[in-house]
């Protein structure tokens with residue numbers, strides 16, 4: 254999250270106008286108005302492991318069956334925040350300078366390439382996003398789903414929570430969605446550069462989508478899911494479009510995750526909303542004042558991250574994204 258804008262946003266949260274109006278979406282691809290399932294109905298979206306790699310531990314039939322999530326996320330956040338070496342002999346304790354960001358994105362690109370071989374940089378004037386597109390398995394031309402988080406951090410600290418945790422969700426989502434036997438929509442996984450200095454990477458990415466005339470189903474931007482001080486297991490949605498709020502709520506209920514929608518503009522989702530795409534930010538209760546006390550501090554370290562909370566919110570995200578990706 255951005256510091257200066259955050260301060261303003263916190264003051265104005267309850268009194269500002271909604272973000273820029275979202276352009277109408279193509280009715281054919283808009284599932285916003287699908288009635289919510291009854292709250293006590295658990296949707297079963299089981300899918301078998303693909304036959305070509307039956308022993309691959311990253312393939313799992315449901316989010317709950319993915320036992321590797323927590324260990325994997327500890328590894329990702331650990332590498333990004335200097336708790337362990339990011340590559341052999343290199344330890345990264347900040348992700349703010351040009352050189353630090355280059356080290357981080359190089360590892361992230363390689364990591365995404367393990368799942369999506371053509372993962373690469375999306376370069377803009379002052380930085381580079383890391384991007385990988387997972388194609389649909391059926392049909393062509395369906396609207397795409399954007400799954401994003403920012404990999405840069407503030408100079409003050411190692412930025413484990415903000416936003417190593419969001420990056421860890423995106424990398425899990427890439428593994429999980431790549432293993433689905435059927436995808437009706439393509440998915441862009443994007444790790445944004447320079448969020449902390451003005452949402453620059455996400456703005457550049459959304460601008461590119463707009464210029465290409467890309468059909469976008471929805472953008473989901475994860476930022477800081479590290480802390481649940483009051484133990485209510487809640488997640489916050491930032492300025493969600495109505496259909497996305499309903500979607501998260503529908504999947505949150507059976508998982509015992511209260512979904513709280515608030516207005517908040519100081520993270521990457523805003524770059525998509527501003528350009529007319531359906532989007533939401535997803536985070537711990539930053540506006541609701543149940544967030545890490547180490548935000549933007551030297552103490553935003555690996556050992557302060559609640560990895561159990563992160564894994565629970567990750568599984569909710571997988572439910573939501575699979576719902577969106579498979580018609």
Ligand SMILES: [Zn+2]
Nearest residue numbers: 254415416476
């Ligand atoms: Zn952030």
